[in-house]
Amino acid sequence: MRGTLSDRMGAALLMAPLLLFLVLAYAWPFLGVVKWSFTLPTPGLGQYHALLTDDLVQSVFIRTLRIAAIVTLVSVTAAYAITVVWVRGSPVQRVLAEFCILVPFWISVLTRAFGWVALLSNRGLINTWLQSIGFISEPLTLVRNEFGVIVGMSHFLIPFAVFPLASAMRSLDERVLLAARGLGSSRMRTFWTVFVPMTRSGIIGSAMITFVFSLGFFVTPAILGGGRSVMIAELIYLRIFQSPDWGLGAAISVVLVVFVGALMALLFRYVKPKQLV
Amino acid sequence: MQQPGRAAEIKAKGIGKSFGSFRALDNLSLDIGRGEFLTLLGPSGSGKTTFLMILAGFVQPSEGKLFSDGVDITNRPAEQRAAGMVFQGYALFPHMSVEQNIAFPLKVRKKSASEIKSRVGEMVERVGLKGHEKKLPAQLSGGQQQRVALARALVFEPGVLLLDEPFSALDKSLRGQMQAEMKRLHQETGTTFVFVTHDQSEALALSSRVAIFNHGKLLQVGRPDEVYDRPANRFVAEFLGEINMLPVKGVRPADNGATGLCEDRAVNMRCKAEAIKGDAILAIRPEDMSIAPEASINENGIAATAVASTYLGAATKLDLTTRQGARVTVSVPNEVAAAALSKGNSVWLTWPAEKGFLLPDGGQ
Ligand SMILES: Nc1ncnc2c1ncn2[C@@H]1O[C@H](COP(=O)(O)OP(=O)(O)O)[C@@H](O)[C@H]1O
Ligand SMILES: [Mg+2]
Numbered sequence: 267m268r269g270t271l272s273d274r275m276g277a278a279l280l281m282a283p284l285l286l287f288l289v290l291a292y293a294w295p296f297l298g299v300v301k302w303s304f305t306l307p308t309p310g311l312g313q314y315h316a317l318l319t320d321d322l323v324q325s326v327f328i329r330t331l332r333i334a335a336i337v338t339l340v341s342v343t344a345a346y347a348i349t350v351v352w353v354r355g356s357p358v359q360r361v362l363a364e365f366c367i368l369v370p371f372w373i374s375v376l377t378r379a380f381g382w383v384a385l386l387s388n389r390g391l392i393n394t395w396l397q398s399i400g401f402i403s404e405p406l407t408l409v410r411n412e413f414g415v416i417v418g419m420s421h422f423l424i425p426f427a428v429f430p431l432a433s434a435m436r437s438l439d440e441r442v443l444l445a446a447r448g449l450g451s452s453r454m455r456t457f458w459t460v461f462v463p464m465t466r467s468g469i470i471g472s473a474m475i476t477f478v479f480s481l482g483f484f485v486t487p488a489i490l491g492g493g494r495s496v497m498i499a500e501l502i503y504l505r506i507f508q509s510p511d512w513g514l515g516a517a518i519s520v521v522l523v524v525f526v527g528a529l530m531a532l533l534f535r536y537v538k539p540k541q542l543v
Numbered sequence: 544m545q546q547p548g549r550a551a552e553i554k555a556k557g558i559g560k561s562f563g564s565f566r567a568l569d570n571l572s573l574d575i576g577r578g579e580f581l582t583l584l585g586p587s588g589s590g591k592t593t594f595l596m597i598l599a600g601f602v603q604p605s606e607g608k609l610f611s612d613g614v615d616i617t618n619r620p621a622e623q624r625a626a627g628m629v630f631q632g633y634a635l636f637p638h639m640s641v642e643q644n645i646a647f648p649l650k651v652r653k654k655s656a657s658e659i660k661s662r663v664g665e666m667v668e669r670v671g672l673k674g675h676e677k678k679l680p681a682q683l684s685g686g687q688q689q690r691v692a693l694a695r696a697l698v699f700e701p702g703v704l705l706l707d708e709p710f711s712a713l714d715k716s717l718r719g720q721m722q723a724e725m726k727r728l729h730q731e732t733g734t735t736f737v738f739v740t741h742d743q744s745e746a747l748a749l750s751s752r753v754a755i756f757n758h759g760k761l762l763q764v765g766r767p768d769e770v771y772d773r774p775a776n777r778f779v780a781e782f783l784g785e786i787n788m789l790p791v792k793g794v795r796p797a798d799n800g801a802t803g804l805c806e807d808r809a810v811n812m813r814c815k816a817e818a819i820k821g822d823a824i825l826a827i828r829p830e831d832m833s834i835a836p837e838a839s840i841n842e843n844g845i846a847a848t849a850v851a852s853t854y855l856g857a858a859t860k861l862d863l864t865t866r867q868g869a870r871v872t873v874s875v876p877n878e879v880a881a882a883a884l885s886k887g888n889s890v891w892l893t894w895p896a897e898k899g900f901l902l903p904d905g906g907q
Contacts, residue, residue, distance in 0.1 A: 400878050441634035447621045448628045449648035449695065463638045 293479030296523065299516045313517035321336060323501070323518065330498045331414055333487070334480035341419040342469060345427035350531045352428070353435040367425050379489040382418045383409055386490075389456040410492030418490040419483055426479060427472040430537075434468025469538050478526050498522055550578040550735045551611050551702030553598065557663075558607035560759075567593045568759045571607070575703075580729050580736045582707075584746040585756030592631070592738045594756075595705050598737060601850065602623045611702070627696030628735075631711065633688045635678060635680040641667070641691050642676040644684070648699040666694040666757055669728075686717045698729065703735040705737040710745065722749055743783050755779050771828075773814075777902050780826050787832065787871045789825045801901065806867050810843040811896040819901050827899035829860070832873040834883050835891045844893035847871060849883045863892060 303313055317323050318325035354361035370378065385391050386408035393405040409416055442464065446456040462469075491497070496504070498518060505515030553575040560568040568590045575581050583591045596602035597609065600621030609617045616624060636644050645666055649659045667673055670690040681690055689709060696704055709725075710718045727748060729736050740746050746753050747767040754764045755778075763775040774780035777788075793808065794803035800813040804824060812825065838844055847863040859880035863871045871892060875883075883890045 439632070439634060441630045441632060442636060444599075444621070445628065445630055445634040446598050446636070446647070448601070448624075448626060450625060450651040450699070451647070452622055455651065460636055462749050464636075466638070 270307055281286065299519050302512050303516035303520050313513040316514055316518050317521065320514075323514070326496055326498055328502045329400065329412075329495065330481060333412060333419070333495075333497060334477050336416050337419045337423060337480045338473050338476040341423040342431075342472050343428045344420065345424045345431055345472060346469070347426065349428050349431040364488055367428050370422070370425050375485050376489075378422060379418055379486050382414065382421070382490055386414055386417065388450060409490055410494055411489070412495045414490035414492075415487045415495045415497070418486040419480060422483075423476045427476045430471035431465065431468040431477065434465040434471075438464050450488055450537065471537045474529065474537070478529055478533075481522060481526060549700065550733055552613075553703060553735065553737075554578040554610040554613075555594075555598075556608045556610070556639040558594070558597060558604045558609065560590075560597065560602065561605045566759050568597075568604070571759075571761045573754060573761060573764060575735060575737060576840075577876055578733050578735055579724075580749060580751045581740065582750035582753045583737065583739045583756060584753050584782070585741065585742060589756040590759040591741075591756055592707055593627075593759075595737065595739055596709050598703070599626050599628050599705055625699070625701050627699070627701035629689075629692045629696050629704070629706040631707040631709075633680075633692040633709075635688060635691055635695070637680055640677050640679055641672055641683070643661060644680070644691055645694045645697065645698050652677075652699060654897055663696055666698045669731075670694045670724075685712050688720065689713065689721060693728065694723075697732060697734070700732070701734060702899070703737060704732075706736065706738045708739050708741065710742075714891045725749060747783070755782065757782075773900055774826075777824070777826070783865040785829050785872055787827050787829065787873075788868075788902075789865070789869055789871070790867075790904070791823050791825045791829070791901070792821075794819055794821060794823045800896065805843070806845045806865055806869075808843075808845055812899060812901060813897045814900045819903055824902045824904055827894055827897050829872045829874040831898035832862070832871070832892060832894045834873065834875055834879050835893045837854065838891050839893070841892045843896060844891050847890055847892045849880075849888045849890055852880045852884060863890070865892070 304310070306313070348363055348366060351359050353360075354368065355363060373381075383390070387393070388405040388407070390409070392408065393402075396402045408417075438461070443456055443460060446460045447453070451459070475537065482499050483497060484503065487495060487497040487502075488500050493502070499522075502515045502518050503521075505511045505518065507513075555571060555573045555575075558568055558571040559566070560631070571594065585591050593602060600616075600619060600623075604617065607617075608615055611624070622813060636647065639647065642663055645663045646659050649662060654662075667676055670693055672687065672690050675683065675687060680691065683691065685787065692709070696706075706725075710721055713721060718787050722745060725736075725738075738746075738749060750767055752764060753767055753770050755762045755770060757778050763770055763779050765773075770779060771783050774783060778788050791803040791804050791805045794801055797811065800811060801819075802809060802811050803823065803825075810825070835842075835844065838846075845865055847865045849861055850861050851862040853860040853862075853875075853878065858874050859877045861873050861875055861880045861883060863873065865871060873892065
């Protein structure tokens, strides 16, 4: 829809406070971070060079990409199943699914991370139960490793992955599914050959959102990784607040922001913003 | 190609459908003959789509039974009924090319790659889509999408083809062309066609029989000329085309027909009047009435005044008011209309005794 000029001016005015906030709270400080990355401790490209040669930094980058990829796969798959129930289930199923999607938003990310520790630790609920029924003798290492991080992050991100999928499934023409069945296709086949391909834009949007979120995750990996599965955000934190090595921390931040920016640009080439909500 | 013997014969017995407390279909019984072209005609909301969905197996009837070639298929799921269906809006697979759309039902049936290729090719040719095989539905015009939907529904040689208002989105000239193609496809395939429309001229032009729906009830089934010339009730009479309603008093049986008083003049009717006695309505199509210079005792007629005319090209539609105030429309040659309007507007309205039919007074 195209508004008149005054409509558009009005919209711009309403948007102005938000833009101002974004500039003051993010863009301006980020410029400071960019400056640090080129000036601390000495001016030059030294920190970017270190970033390319430092084994620790590189292993953290690779781990972050790997965890983000796995978390994306897990979250989108789980979110897809929940969304199918939420959008296409019976009325009771819909309410239940909606509850499962919304409840996590009411509980802080910190609480949820500790909740997972309580469940997954060596003397946590799962290990004690498995031992009590004699299924295992030694506790399984479920936390303070990548597994714990992946579980905690996926749990956090599934609700976010739901919305682009729901939007794609809601806009799908029901008659196309009927047509497939009428042509002899089983429900299973219709799901895989018609329903899933038709929700492709939702899957792309959902995966991109999950992946981008995963790259910058801090709290969950810090708690559930227990220092053994450090991801980028935690590394930046350590460089700036503990080592203090502000220059390298800043350079890693810049690389992360540029990478995420590039991913978002790619995303919006394939998916319209309104398909994501 | 398909043998006519494979066309399905469908019987609906006492089909009813309720959505909550709303009655969408009521006690509907209908036999659809092998290879016939049956049209379901009715105004919007009369239950046509619901009935088609029940035939296809997408909607479960609340009551009644459905038989295909004598086998009870009431509880058979849609994917096992193998009815070809063309949906309102076509419902093509948007992510598949024309070719893939048409191949879909064959792939589902696990046909060999070579058979799929040859049958899809044949179908593409038959519906005139050659050169468009690789396009996606979004790259096609409405008429072309329509053809893809038809090809996809016919390629697996279904016993019955169900079509839900397939032409409602097309412009008038394309509609005429598609109607002709539809007739040709029906003849070539020999399949049973069940076609839904709310357009009476389309229904009359295409069908071997027409089933008229209103408010979830089946009002009449018959050949186009039967339902047009001998409608079962006032709704059918009016829905199938313009019609004049003249009150007739004191109707009683007479020599091969009936007689009564219309605007104080005796009129003869060839239609039967067993069920109708006393006051009734005589219904006559505009093309069955004419304008005469003066009264004749051999022919039915009443006095009327011409009030307006509409030039239609081949003929003129003349609106008249009778002496007792009934409004009548006749379709007459252009020069007759001009003459009627010029000579003081007062004319004599006549019709042959064979034309027209009696409906109960004030009834449906
Ligand atoms: N799933 C449904 N739920 C409730 N009412 C419905 C449903 N499907 C159809 N109806 C109602 O049934 C009536 C007949 O609908 P339909 O068969 O689509 O009519 P038509 O195709 O003749 O226009 C309409 O009043 C419609 O609102
Ligand atoms: Mg309809």
